[in-house]
Amino acid sequence: MQDRAASSAPLEPNDSQVVSLGDKVPLFSPLYQQIKSLLLKGLEKGDWRPGEMIPSEMELAQRFQVSQGTVRKAIDELSQENLLVRKQGKGTYVATHSEHGAQYRFLKLVANPEKPQYIGPAKREILWCKLSSPSPSDAQALQLKPDSKVWHIRRILSFASLPTILEDLCLPGDAFVGLSAQELQHNQGPTYALFETKYGVRMVRAQEQIRATMPTQEVCQLLNIEPNIPLLSVERTSFTYQDVPMEIRRALYRTDHHHYKNELN
Amino acid sequence: MQDRAASSAPLEPNDSQVVSLGDKVPLFSPLYQQIKSLLLKGLEKGDWRPGEMIPSEMELAQRFQVSQGTVRKAIDELSQENLLVRKQGKGTYVATHSEHGAQYRFLKLVANPEKPQYIGPAKREILWCKLSSPSPSDAQALQLKPDSKVWHIRRILSFASLPTILEDLCLPGDAFVGLSAQELQHNQGPTYALFETKYGVRMVRAQEQIRATMPTQEVCQLLNIEPNIPLLSVERTSFTYQDVPMEIRRALYRTDHHHYKNELN
DNA sequence: CAGTGGTCTAGACCACTGG
DNA sequence: CAGTGGTCTAGACCACTGC
Numbered sequence: 001m002q003d004r005a006a007s008s009a010p011l012e013p014n015d016s017q018v019v020s021l022g023d024k025v026p027l028f029s030p031l032y033q034q035i036k037s038l039l040l041k042g043l044e045k046g047d048w049r050p051g052e053m054i055p056s057e058m059e060l061a062q063r064f065q066v067s068q069g070t071v072r073k074a075i076d077e078l079s080q081e082n083l084l085v086r087k088q089g090k091g092t093y094v095a096t097h098s099e100h101g102a103q104y105r106f107l108k109l110v111a112n113p114e115k116p117q118y119i120g121p122a123k124r125e126i127l128w129c130k131l132s133s134p135s136p137s138d139a140q141a142l143q144l145k146p147d148s149k150v151w152h153i154r155r156i157l158s159f160a161s162l163p164t165i166l167e168d169l170c171l172p173g174d175a176f177v178g179l180s181a182q183e184l185q186h187n188q189g190p191t192y193a194l195f196e197t198k199y200g201v202r203m204v205r206a207q208e209q210i211r212a213t214m215p216t217q218e219v220c221q222l223l224n225i226e227p228n229i230p231l232l233s234v235e236r237t238s239f240t241y242q243d244v245p246m247e248i249r250r251a252l253y254r255t256d257h258h259h260y261k262n263e264l265n
Numbered sequence: 266m267q268d269r270a271a272s273s274a275p276l277e278p279n280d281s282q283v284v285s286l287g288d289k290v291p292l293f294s295p296l297y298q299q300i301k302s303l304l305l306k307g308l309e310k311g312d313w314r315p316g317e318m319i320p321s322e323m324e325l326a327q328r329f330q331v332s333q334g335t336v337r338k339a340i341d342e343l344s345q346e347n348l349l350v351r352k353q354g355k356g357t358y359v360a361t362h363s364e365h366g367a368q369y370r371f372l373k374l375v376a377n378p379e380k381p382q383y384i385g386p387a388k389r390e391i392l393w394c395k396l397s398s399p400s401p402s403d404a405q406a407l408q409l410k411p412d413s414k415v416w417h418i419r420r421i422l423s424f425a426s427l428p429t430i431l432e433d434l435c436l437p438g439d440a441f442v443g444l445s446a447q448e449l450q451h452n453q454g455p456t457y458a459l460f461e462t463k464y465g466v467r468m469v470r471a472q473e474q475i476r477a478t479m480p481t482q483e484v485c486q487l488l489n490i491e492p493n494i495p496l497l498s499v500e501r502t503s504f505t506y507q508d509v510p511m512e513i514r515r516a517l518y519r520t521d522h523h524h525y526k527n528e529l530n
Numbered sequence: 531c532a533g534t535g536g537t538c539t540a541g542a543c544c545a546c547t548g549g
Numbered sequence: 550c551a552g553t554g555g556t557c558t559a560g561a562c563c564a565c566t567g568c
Contacts, residue, residue: 067558088535089565106529206529211520212477212495230477230495255476264371264471332539354546
């Protein structure tokens with residue numbers, strides 16, 4: 001909090017010897033950014049768990065000795081980044097993949113307009129779930145230490161009984177001890193919600209690389225398709241707080257009855 | 266501005282008979298939203314053209330008889346929607362597809378990491394540019410009146426001498442009178458920038474539907490590819506102000522040397 | 531009703547830009 | 550230097566939620 005918290009004389013005209021007394025703080029960022037960092041740290045530490053309410057703006061303002069507006073701006077940014085959710089008259093809550101009305105936040109595949117069928121809770125079939133050594137590229141992408149193990153999970157998602165997505169997840173073993181096919185199978189709602197509640201891992205943002213590919217023979221069998229229909233290859237890297245990568249997900253999407261929908265701003 | 270502008274007694278405690286005196290205004294939206302609408306109207310009317318500076322926050326505050334903070338919040342939202350761009354110490358400018366450092370805002374195709382080659386100013390080859398009747402679906406998507414004509418433009422974009430994108434644009438003829446292949450060919454920078462400067466059409470947001478497809482014979486010839494490599498089909502609808510659709514763009518992307526990159530939040 | 535987020539103000543000062 | 554956007558405050562009131 002820099003000079004602010006230190007020199008508890010809030011309104012003197014020239015108390016701004018900002019330079020000399022900052023020791024460890026990033027040496028000059030706006031107050032609301034510092035508040036934001038503090039809140040972020042709290043979220044990361046788990047001071048408030050997903051779905052819970054954080055303290056009111058007023059309380060935070062008092063706690064940090066700043067005005068409501070400053071806290072507000074910090075919260076504004078965090079809620080814009082989908083880390084917090086404001087609910088007027090109620091409070092500000094830690095965002096979660098659970099709510100969203102079973103909305104799959106990172107899944108951009110939707111049914112074609114011709115046949116409107118909502119994509120809702122898909123049927124999931126776990127093909128395998130095993131702990132083994134990562135490929136070099138996965139190890140690098142997940143920033144793993146040497147000899148770390150990862151979970152390899154393969155599953156098929158069906159919409160309206162049509163096998164539509166084949167995906168391979170790769171998760172750092174350290175962060176998901178005790179994962180199992182049963183758990184994944186029986187979990188209702190988004191898999192990312194399970195990660196939150198059971199393993200305390202919150203995916204905050206993700207990045208996808210999309211290409212068109214042809215299915216291998218194996219893929220044809222798994223998705224029950226002809227070898228001549230092209231698929232969308234979607235490689236996703238998901239990140240937790242601090243931009244730490246926590247999942248690699250390589251998926252193949254059928255796009256004859258669905259499409260990947262993207263909004264550009 | 267509702268009761269505000271009307272009852273020029275800003276600080277009386279209970280001057281809030283909001284109901285009875287509003288006549289045409291949306292009957293109760295926050296002040297900053299109203300300001301935002303006014304600014305939007307100005308942008309739409311062309312009070313300030315793309316790249317130009319809009320009046321300072323202070324001036325707008327005076328003009329609308331509100332405080333700086335209120336104008337600020339309106340501008341905040343507009344700049345977050347990429348309609349305005351703030352430049353500290355200079356002013357607030359109308360966003361444009363021209364600047365962005367030749368950034369192609371709506372083009373998400375980037376080179377694969379293996380071979381880092383920036384995608385910059387692509388080579389463009391216009392195959393045709395003709396005015397004709399729209400397909401029913403295009404006519405509907407563009408909300409055209411019956412018997413309207415549209416421009417059909419086909420072109421190939423090459424990156425590093427590799428024909429990579431084949432795209433068909435469909436533009437309402439009324440809004441682009443005098444368009445020609447030469448103009449498109451010779452235009453440097455983003456095509457959307459040309460639309461702004463020459464035709465006063467600002468694309469504000471867009472929506473894409475992505476699928477995997479196989480090339481037709483014709484496409485193989487045009488892109489100089491084998492018939493067995495799958496392509497990304499990207500159908501884009503672009504919108505101007507007021508969510509009016511102004512372009513349909515159906516493109517096929519090669520994804521063997523590039524990929525579609527998407528950020529999820 | 532009390533408590534929460536949401537809006538708005540008036541005024542101060544800071545940081546950056548350019549002449 | 551003057552002018553711009555950026556930060557911050559203290560305090561007011563509104564709108565919504567739930568008891």
